[in-house]
Amino acid sequence: MTLVFKQETFRDDYRYSNSPSGIKRFPFPFAEDQYMYSVNIEPHGKGKQGSVNEFAFDVDEHYVAECIDKGITLEQDPGRYESLPHMMDAQWDFLELTMESHAQDYPDHFTLKKNGLNWNWENKPLGIKDSFVFGDCSTLPMDPFEYMGRQVQGDFVLLDQRDETLYADAGFITSQADWSLAFNIGMSWKEWHGPVPRVTELGVMDRALKYLMNLQLGSPVRRLNWTMTINPRLDTSPENYPFWGGDRNKVNKENVSDLVHLRVELQALFRLPRSNGIVFVIRCYLINLKEIATYPRWSKRLHRVLKGLHPDLIEYKGLTKFHPLAVDWLSKFDDGATIELGTQPE
Amino acid sequence: MERGYWIRSKPVYTSLVWHDKATSHLLVAQGDGGMAVLKIFQLMHPKQPITVLYACNLNSKDYAKTLKKVVPEGLQILNSEEDVLLTLNNILPNMSMGMRLYVAGSEGFIWAASECAKKFGIEDTDIMKELTGTLARSVYCVHCKATTHDITTNIGKCCGCERMLFVRDHFSRRLGAYMGLMVDAESPGILPEIEEIYP
Numbered sequence: 001m002t003l004v005f006k007q008e009t010f011r012d013d014y015r016y017s018n019s020p021s022g023i024k025r026f027p028f029p030f031a032e033d034q035y036m037y038s039v040n041i042e043p044h045g046k047g048k049q050g051s052v053n054e055f056a057f058d059v060d061e062h063y064v065a066e067c068i069d070k071g072i073t074l075e076q077d078p079g080r081y082e083s084l085p086h087m088m089d090a091q092w093d094f095l096e097l098t099m100e101s102h103a104q105d106y107p108d109h110f111t112l113k114k115n116g117l118n119w120n121w122e123n124k125p126l127g128i129k130d131s132f133v134f135g136d137c138s139t140l141p142m143d144p145f146e147y148m149g150r151q152v153q154g155d156f157v158l159l160d161q162r163d164e165t166l167y168a169d170a171g172f173i174t175s176q177a178d179w180s181l182a183f184n185i186g187m188s189w190k191e192w193h194g195p196v197p198r199v200t201e202l203g204v205m206d207r208a209l210k211y212l213m214n215l216q217l218g219s220p221v222r223r224l225n226w227t228m229t230i231n232p233r234l235d236t237s238p239e240n241y242p243f244w245g246g247d248r249n250k251v252n253k254e255n256v257s258d259l260v261h262l263r264v265e266l267q268a269l270f271r272l273p274r275s276n277g278i279v280f281v282i283r284c285y286l287i288n289l290k291e292i293a294t295y296p297r298w299s300k301r302l303h304r305v306l307k308g309l310h311p312d313l314i315e316y317k318g319l320t321k322f323h324p325l326a327v328d329w330l331s332k333f334d335d336g337a338t339i340e341l342g343t344q345p346e
Numbered sequence: 347m348e349r350g351y352w353i354r355s356k357p358v359y360t361s362l363v364w365h366d367k368a369t370s371h372l373l374v375a376q377g378d379g380g381m382a383v384l385k386i387f388q389l390m391h392p393k394q395p396i397t398v399l400y401a402c403n404l405n406s407k408d409y410a411k412t413l414k415k416v417v418p419e420g421l422q423i424l425n426s427e428e429d430v431l432l433t434l435n436n437i438l439p440n441m442s443m444g445m446r447l448y449v450a451g452s453e454g455f456i457w458a459a460s461e462c463a464k465k466f467g468i469e470d471t472d473i474m475k476e477l478t479g480t481l482a483r484s485v486y487c488v489h490c491k492a493t494t495h496d497i498t499t500n501i502g503k504c505c506g507c508e509r510m511l512f513v514r515d516h517f518s519r520r521l522g523a524y525m526g527l528m529v530d531a532e533s534p535g536i537l538p539e540i541e542e543i544y545p
Binding site for chain 2: 079180183187190191240241248
């Protein structure tokens, strides 16, 4: 399968849209009319052909533009990539996993040739071709984790497992929904999720941690998470909040369906073989309300979910200012008819 | 704040209590932390070797005189918090397995001492900590990455970029600081009331 990569921007003029097929395969997260946190983890097995779950790492039409945007973000703030010194094994694990997956699943675009520890990697869409010695950092232009972090869509956290918990000891974070790697690096599972409201009562984090500590090699898992973002902006970091926070004031009745984007994170977790660490992949998909309305099933569903959303979550997800406008715009699609369980567009 | 709401990254401090299985004890204290040291000696004078490092500060009572009477051995009175940390750094290489570390003072001091101990493989969960004298916070600005010390209000000015920062209850042990986030990014110049809540 040969993909066509779009020329897009995720900042300034925001030249971004989803093609009709991109809309159809969007990972819409709401199977029901209500939403609350749950341990919605499932095996990250091979999904339907063309779906975002077909392969371990999904490469889509936004690939090249997203990698360019990563480069801009890192250049402005090198602190978006950080790795504590004991994470080098996990770094090589990450490189191996991502190179092998991409080369196997998208052979038209990526190739990996191995001759013992001498590896040749070619990334055609980004025009990268390198030879290096696996395990020898001096043969790569940068840390292995940063090297591949720049060439794979999404954000990545490398988790170290010790003291019966998981520590976020390395990260490559350029498209985060308002959390700071520089602040959170080195934190344990509980500290890191500290600010998420409601989950303590629900016991969600304890159960998820227990589950992940037992994650097996070769049996990755995934879940969806979501929030909403004004403009198709990948870098909604707290670091740059002064530059994007004000966009929330720009939403009005006329532009709400263009500006307000549903931001879905496909979160996948893989056990790593050498380090016994875990890579936590947070892949971001963006779609605006207008594109969602392509499918009445989705606009109706989203209307009901947003309308009934717990006030704490409206606040935590930063929706307060535009939530009524979004609900109002979506209401015109909702005839009140029952929608069967499921996230499918039609 | 909603009742029952609690951010899990905020450290919990207790009173210093002796670890009776320790092979030696190292206590470091600053300012009103001197009182915490006196308190723990009220509990017991342990048999194992003891080292105590103490410096008073401008805002606190000076406990040096009383400490000299109470601490049976190994007391070093130092001139400043910096000297305590420097001395800690110098004596840790000579300590052996089984030594327990106790820290008492302001939150900034506690985490500066933890950071120092970490270099020698002592995890912060193994350090006994007592917060004394002040609730003042160190605040890390996520925008410019500067840390501003001794903030006693809900909103404080960043010493680096001068933005007004909301002090979030989210704490990083590695940075020894709370998260500071620009408070008026969405509505420039409009600030909530500034109140002293960490006196």
